Amino acid sequence: MHFESIFFEDYRLQAKRKTFGRTITEADIVVHAGHTGDFFPHHLDAEWCKEQPFGQRIAHGTMVFSMGIGLTASVVNPEAFSKGYDRLRFVKPVFIGDTIHAEVTVTEKRDAKNPLYGTVIEHVEIINQHGDVVLVADHILLAKRKQPAAASS
Amino acid sequence: MHFESIFFEDYRLQAKRKTFGRTITEADIVVHAGHTGDFFPHHLDAEWCKEQPFGQRIAHGTMVFSMGIGLTASVVNPEAFSKGYDRLRFVKPVFIGDTIHAEVTVTEKRDAKNPLYGTVIEHVEIINQHGDVVLVADHILLAKRKQPAAASS
């Protein structure tokens, strides 16, 4: 983890980074249930899950999202802040023992309301050990500009 | 927590439910950092935060989201599943000692690709003890229909 100033102009379209992997454990699911209060049987009742279509316990969607985003948290950019996410989708279930990593691609740059900032969209894919995408989301960053935008919307 | 079958036809537009509250503690932030691997100083370095605009440690966005959604996890509806979220926005910072609750409103019902299901949008607001909305998101549910849609898109 380190500080690095990255301005709006510095983000390059299609630039891609890939994170370390992390194996999802039963302990992670126990921690997430306790952390959020979501004790749904999909995550915590192995017997009930045996009779469901997926046949076993699955990770919480909010956990795959939080842990996946956590994997990307390696550079503190003091020139940008997170506004939120669009199109967050739970594409496939994540099971105990799966190993996930994140791939982040800059897919869009556009003017922001505030001419001192620009909007950067990072497309996040969380991918398992089989190469399957399990979760996607578009991260919306507001990044400071080196030069104010001429006539932004 | 209990099971309750709620079909597409059962969801009523503008129906609203409000959850219990939960005080955000320093321990929650420590747990979330450890759970996700996000040890950014915004969340964990009280000294550094003193010199930032918000003046103190703030909760992770993914934590406010996960804990807020967790507060809504009280009814297991076997007729629906979560597809994801749209327009997730971190509106205001959440500080140690704040108490949040969630308010969920059914804001949209529309046909889904699969005529056996319908899409239900639940607008989620996470609100602090001052009544300020700190996070919003649109939850996308796919709910089974009692009767298949006539000619869905």
Added chain:
Amino acid sequence: MHFESIFFEDYRLQAKRKTFGRTITEADIVVHAGHTGDFFPHHLDAEWCKEQPFGQRIAHGTMVFSMGIGLTASVVNPEAFSKGYDRLRFVKPVFIGDTIHAEVTVTEKRDAKNPLYGTVIEHVEIINQHGDVVLVADHILLAKRKQPAAASS
């Protein structure tokens, strides 16, 4: 979880409720040891346990009790409070991988010292995936009366 006012008069003898299930994990035992400081080898030393009658690590009695009671915590009744428990018994060992749920039956109603309240006994059974009762206890509730008792003891 929701609020619901249930007065002494509302409790019905033999009324029974059954909770969701929860699989006991190795992580739960690690958490309970750390939470309580009880690191006895019965719970934490797999090698030592191999030579004991039960052959494997077992859950702490206080954990089965706390998690079992936790499963019943779904309705906040502002008209009653918990006085304690009688006849708490550890009937059978709980192993890693077992799935427990709770069944709660109102087994007794009687006058309390305070005529504004009545005593309600809820018999709690914690049951594993084989249908075996692993823990029992009698929960003692003091519940407000709608009408004060005429001449209570």
Added chain:
Amino acid sequence: MHFESIFFEDYRLQAKRKTFGRTITEADIVVHAGHTGDFFPHHLDAEWCKEQPFGQRIAHGTMVFSMGIGLTASVVNPEAFSKGYDRLRFVKPVFIGDTIHAEVTVTEKRDAKNPLYGTVIEHVEIINQHGDVVLVADHILLAKRKQPAAASS
């Protein structure tokens, strides 16, 4: 923590031991809620608690019990096992910042059904920093006899 063989005959009536103290933290309550799934506002919602008789968050009864019993877990006696508890009572609320310890007194010895064992009752008191008893319970031990009982009930 150490092993020590203590037989039925070795327990002395009125023998008393006192444990170390432990300060109850907000983190302990967060852990207990997550461990058990009991997120009642009495324990987790500081705002709601302000309007209740006790004015602040209180520890879960199951937590005071589990942590109090945990404090007593210092000697592994291979000649005895725990059968359960009687007369467990939540006498006073425990608040964040309170420091509790346990005092354990042998209060009764009696024959058990099995003549190879005897029943020992240890009265447990959990006491706070003001000297107030906050929880009591009678621990029921079955302890091996050096000599079988003559004609036990």
Added chain:
Amino acid sequence: MHFESIFFEDYRLQAKRKTFGRTITEADIVVHAGHTGDFFPHHLDAEWCKEQPFGQRIAHGTMVFSMGIGLTASVVNPEAFSKGYDRLRFVKPVFIGDTIHAEVTVTEKRDAKNPLYGTVIEHVEIINQHGDVVLVADHILLAKRKQPAAASS
């Protein structure tokens, strides 16, 4: 855990004590990663580890050290305090499922700068279920003397 006054003069060279055992779980590694922020793939990425010389996830060195030292924490000696450790070595990897215990031997006694104290060296060995030493360290204690040293260095 109990208090016991042990003075410099009381420590006997070659006196040895052996602790309880504890099985290292996947949950322990998850907790340690979250506690310390060390999410290196050696500990958390089962897929990556398959291609490494040890073939599977290994415990953090700091975890084996902390948990091993924790096993020795059974007597509070108010007459001594810990100055640190010398020659801490990670001798062999510790895997999930291994059971470790500690053996502590007094290997040296010498004068300290302060004539009111003496230096005691406890050699700590952490040993797994196969009898292999996995970690060693020399614990440096400063212990109060009953009688000040005559002419210490």
Added chain:
Amino acid sequence: MHFESIFFEDYRLQAKRKTFGRTITEADIVVHAGHTGDFFPHHLDAEWCKEQPFGQRIAHGTMVFSMGIGLTASVVNPEAFSKGYDRLRFVKPVFIGDTIHAEVTVTEKRDAKNPLYGTVIEHVEIINQHGDVVLVADHILLAKRKQPAAASS
């Protein structure tokens, strides 16, 4: 966190790096006690600590060490591995609310037994918000050489 191949020849004497800071919380101490089983009153009993020289609870030495070393875990160097630590010293107490960071300096390079490797000593200092060094240790790394040593000892 990223991979970076750093060979013995690449380490430069006196090269220094400084990590992010992290505030030590009461929750961290609770977690460390539960993780290691060390429930000594120095760390967990606020009442007892009031009467000790330091007047308040202090962090475990093993915790300051583990968390301090964790702060340095940002680059995975596949060409080196950790052999252990020398001269680990607990210099000053760390209190709840203190903010620590680590500073790591390459202080020595020498031949190793194996001519394919060299020994690198990194001096680690853990420093609080007042600039006081609270813990020091010498980290011993074995780093692969680009060229085998001519005649190593």
